[in-house]
Amino acid sequence: MTSWTKGKALRPTTKKVFSVAACALALVATNALAHGDEHKTGHKPASTQVVKEQKPWGIAGDATAGVRTIRVSMNDQMRFIPDRLSIKEGETVRLVVKNDGQLMHEFVIGTKKELDEHAALMKKFPNMEHDEPYMVHVAPGGTGEIVWTFNRAGDFDFGCLIAGHYEAGMVGKIKVNSGATAARQSQ
Numbered sequence: 407m408t409s410w411t412k413g414k415a416l417r418p419t420t421k422k423v424f425s426v427a428a429c430a431l432a433l434v435a436t437n438a439l440a441h442g443d444e445h446k447t448g449h450k451p452a453s454t455q456v457v458k459e460q461k462p463w464g465i466a467g468d469a470t471a472g473v474r475t476i477r478v479s480m481n482d483q484m485r486f487i488p489d490r491l492s493i494k495e496g497e498t499v500r501l502v503v504k505n506d507g508q509l510m511h512e513f514v515i516g517t518k519k520e521l522d523e524h525a526a527l528m529k530k531f532p533n534m535e536h537d538e539p540y541m542v543h544v545a546p547g548g549t550g551e552i553v554w555t556f557n558r559a560g561d562f563d564f565g566c567l568i569a570g571h572y573e574a575g576m577v578g579k580i581k582v583n584s585g586a587t588a589a590r591q592s593q
Contacts, residue, residue, distance in 0.1 A: 462562075491564075492581045512544065564580060
């Protein structure tokens with residue numbers, strides 16, 4: 407027994423509270439370590455199971471042979487190069503995102519409305535943790551990847567939602583051409 411409980415028996419409800427608190431602390435510590443590794447490397451740990459949730463801009467893809475790779479660089483001038491991407495509806499792409507700057511940056515895909523809302527949250531909670539399959543955090547000099555299937559045609563956006571970066575213009579556009587549009591453009 408610790409000195410503050412010495413000679414006193416703990417009530418059953420106190421024991422339950424301590425047990426629940428210890429379990430919660432263990433879970434939080436485990437999550438924090440896993441998330442911290444991602445921030446350092448730009449890669450999600452191999453054991454992380456990707457949740458495939460349909461979004462308006464697509465769904466997490468499988469990194470299989472034949473997937474087209476698109477390279478994007480980020481810099482401290484708050485720009486993406488290139489800042490415009492053209493993709494065919496149904497295409498799965500591997501986005502390889504390199505941070506050429508000295509600051510932490512991220513690459514997040516979404517609709518303009520969702521990126522605006524998320525950027526506002528990031529201003530209020532700058533250390534907010536998230537690890538969705540359509541976003542990657544990349545440390546200075548690092549590289550990260552997103553494998554995404556763009557199974558919905560339309561105009562979508564990407565940006566760095568770290569407080570101040572999005573507002574400084576660190577944004578880009580994704581044009582996902584429908585199958586009919588893509589066929590016309592190739593003729």
